[in-house]
Amino acid sequence: MNAVFAERAASGTLFRPVDIGHPVYAAVTDPQTAFWALVDKTRVHEANRDPALLAAYGAKAGQFEQELHALRFGLKPSGVYLNPTERCNLNCTYCYLPDTQRSGGSHMPVETLLASLGKLRDYFRSVMPADRKPRAIFHGAEPLMNAPAVFEAIDAFADDFVFGLQTNGTLLDDKALDFLTSRNVSIGLSLDGPVAGITDATRRTWGGKSVHDKVLRSMEKLRGYGSWSVITTCTTENLPYLTRMVELFHAHEVPTCMLNTVRCTLSGARGVKPADGDMATALFTALDRTYELYQETGRKLMVANFANILIGILAPTAPC
Ligand code: SF4
Numbered sequence: 001m002n003a004v005f006a007e008r009a010a011s012g013t014l015f016r017p018v019d020i021g022h023p024v025y026a027a028v029t030d031p032q033t034a035f036w037a038l039v040d041k042t043r044v045h046e047a048n049r050d051p052a053l054l055a056a057y058g059a060k061a062g063q064f065e066q067e068l069h070a071l072r073f074g075l076k077p078s079g080v081y082l083n084p085t086e087r088c089n090l091n092c093t094y095c096y097l098p099d100t101q102r103s104g105g106s107h108m109p110v111e112t113l114l115a116s117l118g119k120l121r122d123y124f125r126s127v128m129p130a131d132r133k134p135r136a137i138f139h140g141a142e143p144l145m146n147a148p149a150v151f152e153a154i155d156a157f158a159d160d161f162v163f164g165l166q167t168n169g170t171l172l173d174d175k176a177l178d179f180l181t182s183r184n185v186s187i188g189l190s191l192d193g194p195v196a197g198i199t200d201a202t203r204r205t206w207g208g209k210s211v212h213d214k215v216l217r218s219m220e221k222l223r224g225y226g227s228w229s230v231i232t233t234c235t236t237e238n239l240p241y242l243t244r245m246v247e248l249f250h251a252h253e254v255p256t257c258m259l260n261t262v263r264c265t266l267s268g269a270r271g272v273k274p275a276d277g278d279m280a281t282a283l284f285t286a287l288d289r290t291y292e293l294y295q296e297t298g299r300k301l302m303v304a305n306f307a308n309i310l311i312g313i314l315a316p317t318a319p320c
Contacts, residue, residue: 033064076127079135085146094269110149144171169215186227194244201237229256235272242286
C-alpha cells in the first residue's frame with residue numbers, strides 16, 4: 001500500500017461505511033479507487049485497521065486508481081444525442097421540455113442536420129479507432145416529427161455512424177418501421193402502463209387522446225427485431241403496476257426495458273414523482289418478477305437501468 005493510502009488508513013478516513021440494509025454485512029468503500037468490500041456490520045468501524053482488508057486493498061488499489069483516472073479524465077466521447085426538432089405530438093404530464101417549445105418550436109432544417117453530422121463525423125474520426133463507429137441517437141422532443149430530415153441523414157451517413165432513435169412510438173407507421181429496421185437503427189419506445197387507463201394518466205396527445213394502443217402496435221411489429229427497447233417512466237400513477245409492466249414487456253418479447261424514475265425538471269413532473277422508498281420497493285418487486293419469468297421461460301428481459309447500476313458497482317470502469 002502506498003504512503004498516501006497508509007496515511008488515510010491510519011487517520012481512519014480510507015474506508016467509508018455504507019449501510020446496505022443487510023442483517024449481517026455492511027459495505028465499506030474508498031471513493032478514490034471505487035474499491036469496496038463487505039464486512040461484519042458490528043465491526044465496520046474497525047475496517048481502517050483490519051490487516052486482511054488493508055492487504056486486499058493494497059493488492060488492488062493502484063490498478064483501480066489508474067483505471068478510474070483514465071475513466072474520469074482520459075476518455076473522449078464516442079457518441080452523440082441529436083434533437084432534430086423541438087416539437088412533440090404528445091403532452092406528457094412529466095415532460096422535461098417546455099410546452100411552448102413542444103407545441104410551437106421549430107424543426108432543424110435538413111441542411112443543418114447534415115452539416116452537424118459532417119462535423120461530428122470528422123471529430124469522431126480524429127478521436128476514435130478507425131474500426132469503430134460512433135453512435136448517433138435521435139432524441140426528443142419527438143424526432144419523427146421531423147422524419148424526412150432524420151431519414152435523409154441516416155442514409156447520408158450510413159457508413160459513418162451507428163444510429164438509434166428514441167421515439168414516443170406514435171408516429172412509427174409501417175413505412176417508418178421498414179426504413180429504420182432495414183438500416184439496423186436501434187429503436188427505443190415509451191410506454192407507461194400495462195393498460196390504456198394507466199398509460200393515459202401521464203401520456204396523451206395535446207387533445208387528450210390515448211396513445212397506448214398505438215405504442216402496443218409498434219411493439220407488436222418490432223417483435224423479433226434485434227435492437228429495440230421500451231422505457232417506462234415511473235410515476236405515482238403507474239408505480240403499483242410495474243410488475244404488470246414487466247410481464248407485458250416479457251410477453252411482447254421486448255429485449256430490453258428501462259424503468260426510469262421520473263426526471264423532475266419541470267413542475268408537472270414533481271407532481272407525479274414517487275417517494276424514493278416506494279420507488280425502490282416497486283422496482284425490486286418488478287426485478288424479482290423478471291427473474292421469475294426467466295426461470296419460467298428461459299427468456300430474459302433485461303432491465304437496463306438496473307443492469308447499469310450493477311455494472312457500475314462491480315466494474316466501475318466498464319461503462320466507458
Ligand atoms: S413524448 Fe417525450 S418529448 Fe413528448 S411530451 Fe412526452 S416526454 Fe415530452
